[in-house]
Amino acid sequence: MHNRCMIDQRLTTLRVFARCGTVGATAELLGYSPSAVSAQLRELQRVLGMQLLTKDGRGVRLTATGRFLVEGSDALVAEWESLRAAAMEAGDQVQSRFGLGGFSTAAAQLLAPLAAALRSTRPLLEVQVLEADPDRCFDLLVAERIDLAVIVAMQSHTYVEDDPRFEQTVLLDDPLDVIIPSDHPLASRETVTLEELASEPWITEAAGSTYHSLFTAAFTAVGVTPRIAHEAVEWETQIAFVGAGLGVGLLPRLAPLRSAENVVRLRITGQGKPARRIVAAVRSGSIASPLIQESLGILQDRAHRILTARPEDDH
Amino acid sequence: MHNRCMIDQRLTTLRVFARCGTVGATAELLGYSPSAVSAQLRELQRVLGMQLLTKDGRGVRLTATGRFLVEGSDALVAEWESLRAAAMEAGDQVQSRFGLGGFSTAAAQLLAPLAAALRSTRPLLEVQVLEADPDRCFDLLVAERIDLAVIVAMQSHTYVEDDPRFEQTVLLDDPLDVIIPSDHPLASRETVTLEELASEPWITEAAGSTYHSLFTAAFTAVGVTPRIAHEAVEWETQIAFVGAGLGVGLLPRLAPLRSAENVVRLRITGQGKPARRIVAAVRSGSIASPLIQESLGILQDRAHRILTARPEDDH
DNA sequence: GATAACAGTGCACAATAGGTGCATGATTGA
DNA sequence: TCAATCATGCACCTATTGTGCACTGTTATC
Incomplete structure (x- = not known):
């Protein structure tokens, strides 16, 4: 799986681990085996000369340094996303892969039409839609599996509204x-x-x-x-x-x-x-991307049409 | 060659290419073969879906998008350096490798004593000194081959004083x-x-x-x-x-x-x-690193002692 | 204008980084 | 105590990535 992100895969893995808490879950999310994640994290520590993890019971836990690094890397990732978006726009380039995620009804009612619309306006774009609940959507965003998520705005244990890693736009109530x-x-x-x-x-x-x-x-x-x-x-x-x-x-x-x-x-x-309240979430920095902007437009248009449809129109 | 930097190697290659202008020089600087550099740059374009290079005579040249990306990546690299330095300090960690570069007299009079001092204060640290003229020192900094350079402050074609990629400290006149x-x-x-x-x-x-x-x-x-x-x-x-x-x-x-x-x-x-005027240069963001700070202190101390030595003390 | 020097690239081949699957050890809860 | 859950080390394998060489196109030199 080629990574279009310029941030080292091992650091991304660490970031995902920070969200998941276990090596196994991290592996599942990234599509690796647990041993691969374990090896990546070990290698990351070796290369940076930092101890990022400590044993904690039968699992492992981030050290203070590790947490520090993960938190600091948020800005780094956002910076890259924003740079990529700007370069895309500056160069009038086409993105090749675009991952969408959303919970069941959103996937069906919002993302499916969006994917269809993008397929016609950008035939070269390879769109992938993943149905996933909001929590997992954020995981997938961090793991770079998807680029845009449609979720229900709602506090949960792994997510707070003003997380610096994400930028959110209200689509509809x-x-x-x-x-x-x-x-x-x-x-x-x-x-x-x-x-x-x-x-x-x-x-x-x-x-x-x-x-x-x-x-x-x-x-x-x-x-x-x-x-x-x-x-x-x-x-x-x-x-x-x-x-x-x-x-x-x-x-x-x-x-x-x-x-x-x-x-x-x-x-x-x-x-x-x-x-x-249904909101779209993207990785911080990527909101300026033309593709994201177009997608948000399509989503909001679709949302508006749904809201103004007559009650009987149920399909 | 394991990269301790979290920025994708291919992007680093592009950045070095932006300084060198030719694939061959880039390869030489990074320790790759020209074909490897060529392949890396091609791959980078494929992955990002951007055209970064165009043929120009018998060489290649950055496109506007490419230049944009390189310039924007300066901030990204600086951000990472600063994060790494902060994490180092926060975690009281030891850096494993440390590369120094400087022109002839600096290498002999300043860097050699510095390397010796570091070897005693930090036995685990692997210090490497490279003698190189100022221009090449900046190349080596960008290529991440060295972490600190001692140069003579002087305008040259490839270097301007307030380059955002570097932070400079006056050591001595x-x-x-x-x-x-x-x-x-x-x-x-x-x-x-x-x-x-x-x-x-x-x-x-x-x-x-x-x-x-x-x-x-x-x-x-x-x-x-x-x-x-x-x-x-x-x-x-x-x-x-x-x-x-x-x-x-x-x-x-x-x-x-x-x-x-x-x-x-x-x-x-x-x-x-x-x-x-002799100045020390580091990659932007890394100046806060304790190792860099200690090194600058040793260098300035050594510089002071040289300046206050009696004229006859020539050794 | 012929020729040599130079820059970049494609290809076959080789090295090696990095992934998988399984077995193992360690810890917690039933 | 036993089963379940996690992480990790190891042997093996894949495929990414680098090398060396041949080839093409471009510039400079005589």
């Missing part, structure tokens, strides 16, 4: 709609408020999942405590539950209802208009 | 002394002025050489036009000429007279006290 069985009394309505559904049995994701906190936030915003009846992992499952009359649920507008039987989607009105 | 035959009427004097020697036949380096401009500058400062009788390339030759009674000459204090027969060294007094 994806509103949450309500899905209810088509034989529900409110099914003929155009819109509904959360208060009106306060006593319904709700279907949501498992507590602790990424979207669960979004779910609870939506209700606390309007001062309602929903009764959680069922849990589902995928939207399809949740839709099926609703279709079976087990309860009602929240579905992001981006998630398509497709030809789901017995389920209708209603927009939420009232003070609490829950939404999930 | 090496005064030029006069050397005259010991049977010369003025030989018993302690000091002399240039005016007193205005009518003597002078021995200097060939016109166009690095030191010739220094020579003429010394005389124009006091409004005297010397009569140049002979030309020599090495100090030893010049001293022999003076010893043979062919004329008088200027000799930097750093250059030792050793056991030269029939020659005495006199200090110059009066308004025109010619000197050559």
Whole structure:
């Protein structure tokens, strides 16, 4: 795998390790074997004459020096990205490989169209789309496997909003709609408020999942405590539950209802208009790249079109 | 040759090429064969998807993009150097290899003592000294063959004083002394002025050489036009000429007279006290490194001792 | 204008850096 | 105590990368 980055692969490996914490996970992310990662890190220490790692239980851990180096290298990587982007623009050059990453609905609704659009505007570009959850997207960005990620803005243990390694752009606030069985009394309505559904049995994701906190936030915003009846992992499952009359649920507008039987989607009105914020993330420095800029434009255009589409247009 | 730099070798090659202008010279400087350099540059272009070089006559030349990339990479390299230096300090680590470069007298009078001092204070450090003229020293710095260079501050075609790639520290102003035959009427004097020697036949380096401009500058400062009788390339030759009674000459204090027969060294007094400025140069960013700092200290100490030594102490 | 010198590149071949897979050792939790 | 989890060392292998030489195109010299 040829590296188009000018920063030594071993340093990149160290940076990925800093995110992953274990040699094994680092290897998996970079597409190496654990021994290769181990050897790379050992070699890096030898070459730099620094001790970067120490044994820690059955694993290894960064030393203070190692952490220092990783943190300092953020600026280095950003500098390179920015230089490459500027050189691209200055020379009117074409990028050859472009990696995109995003979580399920984003991949389907935003990245797939983007890839298609880029294929027509830049036939020479080799676009690769990887479906991955937000956390992994950041890992993939650091590992240089992808160049642009579409994620749900949400704090998680491995990610903070103002991480200097990434630059982020808001694409859209994806509103949450309500899905209810088509034989529900409110099914003929155009819109509904959360208060009106306060006593319904709700279907949501498992507590602790990424979207669960979004779910609870939506209700606390309007001062309602929903009764959680069922849990589902995928939207399809949740839709099926609703279709079976087990309860009602929240579905992001981006998630398509497709030809789901017995389920209708209603927009939420009232003070609490829950939404999930969807942002694009790139490595710091690369945002000025023309390819990134074009991609962000296409994504935002697509996002706008989705937001302004009529509720029935579910495809 | 393991690279302790985290910047891709191919980019370093491009940077060296930018200084050398030809593939062959680049290869020589980096210790590669021309084909290897050619292949590296081709590969770099492929990987980055940029055209960096164009044919130019029987050689190749950087494109605008290439120049842009090289210039931009200066900051990148400096950033890395600075990061490495900081990590070294933070982790109290020992550097393993340390390359020194300098022109003849500097190598003998300053670098050799420095290397000796470092060998005792840091036994693990592998010190390498390369004698090279100032121009080549800068090439060697860029090529990462050396880490510190001692040069005579003087404009030349490939070097400008405020090159962002280098950081420079004045070590000493090496005064030029006069050397005259010991049977010369003025030989018993302690000091002399240039005016007193205005009518003597002078021995200097060939016109166009690095030191010739220094020579003429010394005389124009006091409004005297010397009569140049002979030309020599090495100090030893010049001293022999003076010893043979062919004329008088200027000799930097750093250059030792050793056991030269029939020659005495006199200090110059009066308004025109010619000197050559000797500076240490390092890659930008690395100046904060403890090793560099220690070395600069030793060099300056040594320089001070040379300046304050009595004139007779010539060894 | 012929010819020699020079600069860069392509190709066959060789060296070696670097990756894989497995076995091993060390540590933690059940 | 045993199984699970991690890192690492080793033997082996791959493929990246460098070398040497031949070849082409360009410039300078006579």
